[in-house]
Amino acid sequence: xxxxxxxxxLLYKILGLKARTVLYDGVLFVENESRQPVRAxxxxxxxxxxxxxxxxAEHIARNYKVAGFARNLPDGTVEVVAEGExxxxxDFIGAIESRMSRHIRNREILWLEYxxxxxxxxxxx
Numbered sequence: 001x002x003x004x005x006x007x008x009x010l011l012y013k014i015l016g017l018k019a020r021t022v023l024y025d026g027v028l029f030v031e032n033e034s035r036q037p038v039r040a041x042x043x044x045x046x047x048x049x050x051x052x053x054x055x056x057a058e059h060i061a062r063n064y065k066v067a068g069f070a071r072n073l074p075d076g077t078v079e080v081v082a083e084g085e086x087x088x089x090x091d092f093i094g095a096i097e098s099r100m101s102r103h104i105r106n107r108e109i110l111w112l113e114y115x116x117x118x119x120x121x122x123x124x125x
Contacts, residue, residue, distance in 0.1 A: 040082050042110075043078070044100070044104050046104045046106065048078045054123045057121075058123055060092065064084065064095070067120055068083050069122050083114055
């Protein structure tokens with residue numbers, strides 16, 4: 001890749017970022033993967049139903065560039081599906097965890113390919 005490209009990739013690794021690099025016509029292009037659109041499916045367990053969890057997630061979503069939904073699942077958990085740039089989605093999930101921490105016992109997250117299926121964030125029943 002060359003000295004400059006190696007330095008950029010090393011810096012990204014030190015900062016904990018992922019990057020895709022492309023050398024084109026003697027110019028190194030670095031793309032930060034945290035800006036790539038993704039989909040996350042989070043399942044929260046604990047005392048998460050009947051405490052306003054979905055409505056809180058919907059309210060928090062207004063502060064982030066995310067789209068998707070929150071819904072109760074039959075097993076007593078809450079599913080949150082969110083799409084957007086990875087950093088926005090991570091921050092959105094973090095904000096939910098922070099606000100609802102006393103109700104959450106566990107969180108499972110699955111990172112998926114961006115689908116572009118949603119417009120806005122809402123509650124599904």
